[in-house]
Amino acid sequence: xxxxxxxxxxxxxxxxxxTTAGSVDDGKSTLIGRLxxxxxxxxxxxxxxxxxxxxxxxxxxxxxxxxxxxxxxxxEQGITIDVAxxxxxxxxxxxxxxxxxxxxxxxxxxxxGASTANLAxxxxxxxxxxxxQTLRHAYIASLLQIPxxxxxxxxxxxxxxxxxxxxxxxxxxxxxxxKLEVRDIKFIPISALKGDNVVEPSENMPWxxxxxLMYLLENIYIKGDYNHTDAxxxxxxxxxxxxxxxxxxxxYAGRIDGGIFKVGDKIKVFPSGLESKIKSxxxxxxxxxxxxxPQSVSITVEDDIDISRGDMIVKPDNLPVQSQDIxxxxxxxxxxxxxxxxxxxxxxxxxxVKCIIQEVKFKMDINSMNKNTEDKEIKMNDIGKIKxxxxxxxxxxxxxxxRNTGSFILIDDITNETxxxxxIVTDKA
Amino acid sequence: MNNxxxxxxxxxxxxxxxxFREVAAQFDNPVILFSGGKDSIVMFHLARKAxxxxxxxxxxxxxxxxHNFEETIKFRDNLVEKYGVKLYVGSVQKTxxxxxxxxxxxxxxxxxxxxxxxxLDAIEEHKFDAAMGGGRRDEEKARAKERFFSHxxxxxxxxxxxxxxxxxxxxxxxxxxxxxxxxxxxxxxTELDVWQxxxxxxxxxxxxxxxxxxxxFERDGVLLATAPFMTLKPNEKPExxxxxxxxxxxxxxxxxxxxxxxxxxDIIDEIAAERTTERGQRFDDKRSETAxxxxxxxxxx
Numbered sequence: 125x126x127x128x129x130x131x132x133x134x135x136x137x138x139x140x141x142x143t144t145a146g147s148v149d150d151g152k153s154t155l156i157g158r159l160x161x162x163x164x165x166x167x168x169x170x171x172x173x174x175x176x177x178x179x180x181x182x183x184x185x186x187x188x189x190x191x192x193x194x195x196x197x198x199x200e201q202g203i204t205i206d207v208a209x210x211x212x213x214x215x216x217x218x219x220x221x222x223x224x225x226x227x228x229x230x231x232x233x234x235x236x237g238a239s240t241a242n243l244a245x246x247x248x249x250x251x252x253x254x255x256x257q258t259l260r261h262a263y264i265a266s267l268l269q270i271p272x273x274x275x276x277x278x279x280x281x282x283x284x285x286x287x288x289x290x291x292x293x294x295x296x297x298x299x300x301x302x303k304l305e306v307r308d309i310k311f312i313p314i315s316a317l318k319g320d321n322v323v324e325p326s327e328n329m330p331w332x333x334x335x336x337l338m339y340l341l342e343n344i345y346i347k348g349d350y351n352h353t354d355a356x357x358x359x360x361x362x363x364x365x366x367x368x369x370x371x372x373x374x375x376y377a378g379r380i381d382g383g384i385f386k387v388g389d390k391i392k393v394f395p396s397g398l399e400s401k402i403k404s405x406x407x408x409x410x411x412x413x414x415x416x417x418p419q420s421v422s423i424t425v426e427d428d429i430d431i432s433r434g435d436m437i438v439k440p441d442n443l444p445v446q447s448q449d450i451x452x453x454x455x456x457x458x459x460x461x462x463x464x465x466x467x468x469x470x471x472x473x474x475x476x477v478k479c480i481i482q483e484v485k486f487k488m489d490i491n492s493m494n495k496n497t498e499d500k501e502i503k504m505n506d507i508g509k510i511k512x513x514x515x516x517x518x519x520x521x522x523x524x525x526x527r528n529t530g531s532f533i534l535i536d537d538i539t540n541e542t543x544x545x546x547x548i549v550t551d552k553a
Numbered sequence: 554m555n556n557x558x559x560x561x562x563x564x565x566x567x568x569x570x571x572x573f574r575e576v577a578a579q580f581d582n583p584v585i586l587f588s589g590g591k592d593s594i595v596m597f598h599l600a601r602k603a604x605x606x607x608x609x610x611x612x613x614x615x616x617x618x619x620h621n622f623e624e625t626i627k628f629r630d631n632l633v634e635k636y637g638v639k640l641y642v643g644s645v646q647k648t649x650x651x652x653x654x655x656x657x658x659x660x661x662x663x664x665x666x667x668x669x670x671x672x673l674d675a676i677e678e679h680k681f682d683a684a685m686g687g688g689r690r691d692e693e694k695a696r697a698k699e700r701f702f703s704h705x706x707x708x709x710x711x712x713x714x715x716x717x718x719x720x721x722x723x724x725x726x727x728x729x730x731x732x733x734x735x736x737x738x739x740x741x742x743t744e745l746d747v748w749q750x751x752x753x754x755x756x757x758x759x760x761x762x763x764x765x766x767x768x769x770f771e772r773d774g775v776l777l778a779t780a781p782f783m784t785l786k787p788n789e790k791p792e793x794x795x796x797x798x799x800x801x802x803x804x805x806x807x808x809x810x811x812x813x814x815x816x817x818x819d820i821i822d823e824i825a826a827e828r829t830t831e832r833g834q835r836f837d838d839k840r841s842e843t844a845x846x847x848x849x850x851x852x853x854x
Contacts, residue, residue, distance in 0.1 A: 135560055135562065135749065135753055136560060137560060137561045137562075138558075138560065138561060139559075139560075139561035139564045139565070206698045206716070207698065208697040208698045209690045209697055209698070209740070209741070210697065211690070211691045211741075211743045213743070213745065217561070218561040218743075218746070220741055232718060233718075235720070236718045236719065236720050239720040239721045240720075240721060240722075347558050350557075352557050360571070360574045360575065360578060361574040361577055361578050363604060363605075363606070363607050364607065365606050365607035365608070366607075367606075367607070367608075369606070370606045370607075373606060375606070377574050377603070377604075378574070379567060379570075379571045379722070384557060406605065406606065407602065407605065408601055408602040408605040409602075409754075416557040417557075418559070418564065418567050418568075419559065419563075419567050420566070420567040420568075420570035420571050420574070420602075420603070422605065433578055457718050469727075471723050471725065472723075474575075474578070527721065528721060528722065531720065531721045531723070532723070533720060533723045533725065535725055535727060540725070540727035540728060540729065541717060541725075542717045542718050542719075542720075542725045545718070545720045
């Protein structure tokens, strides 16, 4: 693809989505405030507004935490209770922060924020070391398969910037890291309040030879985060212009969920099993020779075969799993617990099927990472492993192989609410 | 292998196109809210991309306060004709004439709040089940927690404490009769992204965004355009300045920026160096700290 270039490099930036989980006391809001403030992403009228809000609450200094506290109810209670999205940019990258609360009763919010993140920041208070909450945050990052984890050991100013404290916490974390499925873990000693190693390197910790958090966010290698191996194209919408110019045009529109598709590639369509070849890949700007995840394109095929929304286009030499029996880790979102033998609507890629919950294998104690096979009731904010039977086959991959073709949500047919989020487990992966 | 990578604008674009197609697939009667401002123009451009080579199958709805910049209406009508899309207009004047709302009086009188009633009436009259807006999460903090698919009850109200979770790219647009959704394809875009994208894609925008001479006056630190329905206070003196719009909305509360930027690159540089948010120049948000949240709950855009 040819792109317009400009001298300021605005069009060369990459997008990095990261999540921060933390509680009121571990300095999460201060850290985000620091990142926004030091990258000059806070505007004067926003500072004015929080100064005014702070005065109303009887505070004298600027409280950066107010910047990241959205709704009135939350401001009054002084806690963050939903996922809030924040934006900032440096000349290298645009960042989207999914800012989530850290307490166990907000597990569902953390799961939501983690679902689209490339990177997770886990905050540890240097005075407390690794605690239950640290394990929980790390487990969620691992469960949701966030490719990169950055462990920030915060409040180093309160432990005299002591290297021994940092090393001890790092060892504690590393001791349970083998239980996690994370490819990339990094550690940084910081003080969000004082600014050490957040944007500017710390003069107080000469023993630390690594990079600042901002440097890492700007430079960490993320080009490998998308699956470009297994070609998956869930059909989202069929485009039929029915105009004179495009009389017989049938375009299969969708977003590539994995791999690369080239013009001329042999394809196979699920569920029909019919095969054809890619005739063209179309966008408004130009016809493409190839397209890759996560592009949104429209594909036409050589043969006149029946393809509709919910179908999946793949390549014959690399097939997804096709089955009506699904095993998955489920994160529960609703006040009404998961019903064994209960029926739900399952939405997977662009496909929707009815399903029944067959069995709960275990409930995860996410503070200890132990499996509970005694109490298996999955309530709001619980995570467990379940077996599901679907009314029609799904075409899927293991979640650890592909976060888009391996995930689904459950919808309650009476309330229409999204009640659960699932990550598919297969025997192979 | 790893040349298969998108820049941040292409990634945002892919996400927004996905949202448009999802709306077309999940809803029976969606509509795109079109104000003639840059965000709604970018929205329409993305809609064209989503359905190419077909025409955009979703009609536009303009909530017309009657207090417009002339250029906006011209631009809107040209676009509708050029791309053969259907346009609905909801008139705030008609809502006032029907006695459903009372017009504000005084110097700061604005029809901005009244738009809500007109919008909800239009949604009910035409039975729209999804209204797509150009709202972005970076605009204002009440928007930071807004979903792509935002559920509204039968009174058009938003319940910030009871929003549906949105994971991965799985959007749940299921609803009961009479309920509808607001959908925000530009959720993850920032003001700077929008401008960069307009530049990258050569998207046509109204001349109001570029520098021009206009008669303006200053009120509470904001430059406003003079117009027949604006009443000046005794100490407010109109003068002719080089200005441009940073946002375009109802003329009574669209703040103008002193600027000589006559091309997109200069505008991008100006925005990158800005020290106030674009909503900081909107008169209506200054009324109270939670102004936006209160209006949203009632069904504002």
